[in-house]
Amino acid sequence: MKSLILVDIQNDFTPTGTLSVPEGEQVVPVVNKIMDKFGLVVATQDWHPPDHKSFAIHHNKHPGEIIMLNGIEQILWPIHCVQGSVGAELVTGLNSKGIAKVFRKGIDREVDSYSGFFDNDHKNATGLGDYLKKRWVDEVYITGLALDVCVKFTALDANSLGFKTKVVVDATRAVNINAGDGDRAIADMKAVGIEIVMSEDV
Ligand code: VGL
Ligand code: ZN
Numbered sequence: 001m002k003s004l005i006l007v008d009i010q011n012d013f014t015p016t017g018t019l020s021v022p023e024g025e026q027v028v029p030v031v032n033k034i035m036d037k038f039g040l041v042v043a044t045q046d047w048h049p050p051d052h053k054s055f056a057i058h059h060n061k062h063p064g065e066i067i068m069l070n071g072i073e074q075i076l077w078p079i080h081c082v083q084g085s086v087g088a089e090l091v092t093g094l095n096s097k098g099i100a101k102v103f104r105k106g107i108d109r110e111v112d113s114y115s116g117f118f119d120n121d122h123k124n125a126t127g128l129g130d131y132l133k134k135r136w137v138d139e140v141y142i143t144g145l146a147l148d149v150c151v152k153f154t155a156l157d158a159n160s161l162g163f164k165t166k167v168v169v170d171a172t173r174a175v176n177i178n179a180g181d182g183d184r185a186i187a188d189m190k191a192v193g194i195e196i197v198m199s200e201d202v
Pocket of ligand 2: 046048054080081106
């Protein structure tokens with residue numbers, strides 16, 4: 001059984017959002033088009049409390065600076081995807097009726113959560129892995145935002161959990177905080193056996 005995972009397709013990750021991903025909104029028609037090829041579609045949603053410690057403003061620093069947060073490196077971000085805000089909503093136009101369940105992440109203010117499966121310290125699971133395994137999913141196709149952050153870490157965890165993992169690259173966009181991050185993410189994923197595919201081949 002194969003499942004489609006939509007990672008963080010939320011207003012704040014589109015060009016009009018606070019953590020804008022260039023062309024982020026352009027993944028929506030691509031995702032809508034391939035959804036019906038999957039028996040199970042799930043989504044993740046970045047869902048931060050207002051005082052989340054990944055927000056640069058709480059440290060009097062600028063987005064892009066790096067700090068140590070509870071023993072792990074943390075890149076600081078602009079305020080984004082605050083629980084209940086318009087920015088945190090899934091992008092309008094996404095076929096949300098096709099989504100079986102939305103897994104929220106980044107809720108703990110003390111630890112960020114790039115992957116849709118685990119917090120960055122790998123201590124807490126979102127439930128996504130068990131949910132998929134319970135439904136006999138053995139293969140996952142990953143789409144969404146941003147390629148070089150949450151898509152990458154979701155794909156790496158899926159692969160580690162034993163799912164055959166593919167990233168539908170034209171249904172993703174990179175934030176490219178540093179030039180080349182998107183390309184490096186693709187190389188990192190390929191290096192562990194994750195396949196990079198196009199939507200027309202799904
Ligand atoms: C993301 C940075 C911070 C993402 C989430 O969804 O890629 N990036 N929080
Ligand atoms: Zn976030």
